[in-house]
Amino acid sequence: MFLALTEMRRAKVRFGLLSGAVGLLVFLILFQQALSTGLINQFIGALRNQSADVLVFNAQARKNLEGSIVLPAQQAAVAQVPGVAEATPLGEGTFTVLAGVDGAAEEQDAVIFGYQLDGPGAPTTLVEGRLPEATGEAVASSRNADEGFGIGDTVTVVPNAGGAEVVFTVVGLAEEINYSVSPTLFTDFAGFEAAKRAVNPDATAVLPSVMAVRVADGADPEEVAAAITAAVEGTEALTRRQAVDGSPGVSAVRQSFSVVLLLFYLVVPLVTGLFFLIVTFQKAGALTLLRAIGSPAGLLVRSLLLQVVVVVLTGSVLAVGLFWLASRGGGGLDISVESGPVLFTVTLVLVLALLTSLAAVRRVLRIDPIAATTGAGVQVG
């Protein structure tokens, strides 16, 4: 401890630069992760942040909400599967709506989800206001509150010829409930049905896109989903997580970001490991002397690893600070800050840095104290 910290105090610039470099790299990792999460949330936040444990798709839709409808016979059959406590319709559609602020409403696209008010499928991230309690009320995505989707604003579905205007009043705001990067509303199923009929007055029936299922207490959603798929012909039931991960585009976005992240995860520990290897070579004489006067090799190794921990943690604090500033600043970028990924990243970087520092540890363990009598340092090779 004494040796490690004294050396760092005496070589502030050297260790400071390394901590800075680690900090910037960890910041980039956090930023990339947040950007990825933010983008994915914009695509499928509505699926991730709703209350159904399982979503039952039409099998032919291939996990695509837009292309899925659940037939009445299937709806009834889903409710009969063991482990299903409740199964209610959940509709989704993209509509042209009139929304805006200060009386300057303009046409824009919005996604409307309709769920049974007392059933699964309700948004779970309400940050302001309340959930809808009657037809004509809706919860909107908080990200779009300033674009005519704030509490008290009205959103009008633009009807096609022959259709009736449908108006929703925003009564609550929920975080990360966007779908397809559009303003998103959660309303009751009847409201959704009315919106569908507004744009398609000739529709004989409005079918739900998926069935929202709440599983019985103690039941495993994954097992229940598998049971539904097996029992109800023509359906594919997915847990909430499976539905999110399987959404078209999400896996492609994840894969692209993963490649970049993997590179960063390799670079940070390599930089750290290489730095400490070089430092170990540079101070070989001092380490040899310390071994000669009776320092156990373990003490020198612990000193080295302590320095790795201090550098990575200092860098991580810097990274989190920068990340916090970036998330505040925004700059139009969609950054999502979540403590779990931050902690995971810092821990992973630390573990990888310790692993790559094993090369330096090996050098320390190879020091022969007799070299103090010859002036030689660490043996090479």
Next chain:
Amino acid sequence: MSSNPAPSGAPLRLEAVRKVYRSGDSEIVAVDHATLTVADGEIVALLGPSGSGKTTLLSIAGGLLTSTEGRVVVGGQDITDRSPRELTEFRRTTVGFVFQSVNLVPFLTAEENLLVVAELSGRSGMSRRDARQRAKELLDELGLGHRAGNLPSQLSGGERQRVAIGRALFNRPALVLFDEPTSALDTKIGEQVMELIQNEMRSRGTAAVIVTHDTRMTHYADRTVRIVDGVLSDDPVAAGHP
């Protein structure tokens, strides 16, 4: 071979020590049946040309190397068959070293280079307060009190060797081993350092072995032992007192 009558608890007793380096079928005998006893408070100069085996012998006495044959007893402790881990502890607690070139940790101040000895001993060593007091006393005695906060790079060659002497004495060792302590210094500074070594060892009654190839330095020792091709012999001509 060289011997002096001394009690069994003598600071250093080497009995028929042999060190052989093997390379394939060939053998190089670095030290050949060396027997040497250093009495309490005695300063012995180990004189020999380059490659004569003097540093090897010193390293065996200090637990840096193990002998191939023979017996090594330091401060009453038989270290002949000790494991590397036990020898590390022995070096930390029983002997002091002053080396030829690399002698100080560059990122520690003069005072910290002494305190590191206590740090290496961990909880079994002296308290931090006592260690600081001890370091201060030693640096004052060595005339380096005003240089306590200086890094080695800010010290002259002579000052660096004096700090190294302080470090070697820090744990009140039974024996201090000097490996060519003046070879990197000019004659005048070298003599000052030797005089300091002599005074410090005498005032404490600490035994010392000083390896040197410089006959001008041997008069600081109580006795000179010559080593040639690994074989020890008394050198009455070189022995003397200042």
